[in-house]
Amino acid sequence: EVHLVESGGGLVKPGESLRLSCAASGFTFSSYSMNWVRQAPGKGLEWVSSITTSSSYIYYADSVKGRFTISRDNAKNSLYLQMNSLRAEDTAVYYCTREGGYYYFDYWGQGTLVTVSS
Amino acid sequence: QSVLTQPPSASGTPGQRVTISCSGSSSSIGSNTVNWYQQLPGTAPKLLIYSNNQRPSGVPDRFSGSKSGTSASLAISGLQSEDEADYYCAAWDDSLNGVVFGGGTKLTVL
Numbered sequence: 552e553v554h555l556v557e558s559g560g561g562l563v564k565p566g567e568s569l570r571l572s573c574a575a576s577g578f579t580f581s582s583y584s585m586n587w588v589r590q591a592p593g594k595g596l597e598w599v600s601s602i603t604t605s606s607s608y609i610y611y612a613d614s615v616k617g618r619f620t621i622s623r624d625n626a627k628n629s630l631y632l633q634m635n636s637l638r639a640e641d642t643a644v645y646y647c648t649r650e651g652g653y654y655y656f657d658y659w660g661q662g663t664l665v666t667v668s669s
Numbered sequence: 670q671s672v673l674t675q676p677p678s679a680s681g682t683p684g685q686r687v688t689i690s691c692s693g694s695s696s697s698i699g700s701n702t703v704n705w706y707q708q709l710p711g712t713a714p715k716l717l718i719y720s721n722n723q724r725p726s727g728v729p730d731r732f733s734g735s736k737s738g739t740s741a742s743l744a745i746s747g748l749q750s751e752d753e754a755d756y757y758c759a760a761w762d763d764s765l766n767g768v769v770f771g772g773g774t775k776l777t778v779l
Contacts, residue, residue, distance in 0.1 A: 586768070588714075588768075595671065595755075595757065595770060595771070595772045595773040596706070596708075596714060596757050596759070596770045596773070597770065598759075598767055598768035598769070598770060601767070601768070610766055610767055611767070612767050613765070613767075646713060646714070651716070651719065651725075652719060652720065653701070653702055653720065653761070654701070654704070654759075654760070654761040654768050655702075655704040655716060655719040655720070655759070656704075656706075656714075656716060657716045657719070657725060658716075659713040659714055659715070660713065661713055662713055
């Protein structure tokens with residue numbers, strides 16, 4: 552059974568950094584592209600970033616470009632999101648998702664809450 | 670302002686058929702396949718329809734998707750109370766080089 556478990560969320564001040572992790576199990580992690588999707592409180596879904604199997608191709612939403620860095624460690628079956636220069640508008644639940652095919656997300660983690668507030 | 674446009678709300682009575690629209694552009698829906706997600710209250714989203722009209726294993730055939738030009742639709746037939754949820758469309762956008770979502774439609778079963 553596929554499992555995606557996010558961790559690393561918490562409360563930080565504007566301008567600070569945070570690193571999210573996603574532990575994957577139940578499938579061959581190295582064979583799938585992975586993505587981060589976020590959801591601000593009471594709002595809709597927003598795609599954040601994508602990384603291909605060998606990290607050859609990486610994409611970011613304009614809203615996080617230059618501040619966030621996605622990475623993966625296939626040996627550890629893990630996905631990461633390094634978030635720097637955090638802003639209040641980055642406050643959201645961050646979901647780790649598996650890309651089942653052409654940019655659709657067939658499995659989602661339970662999410663980890665990031666709150667940016669002074 | 671979302672790149673894909675959905676109605677904020679929809680409703681129906683049990684047994685009815687409801688449709689939810691999703692409007693995009695030539696660089697999003699016009700050039701790529703559309704996917705739909707269901708988010709039940711307090712839970713993570715779940716893939717409902719992929720590649721315009723394909724259902725993942727376990728999704729009832731009451732749910733169907735279609736696409737025409739730069740628009741797509743999700744249809745739910747035989748509406749049930751457990752279908753009450755938020756529904757999101759999504760697609761890759763060639764101009765933005767990223768996945769774009771609709772703003773979501775809250776479905777209420779009356």
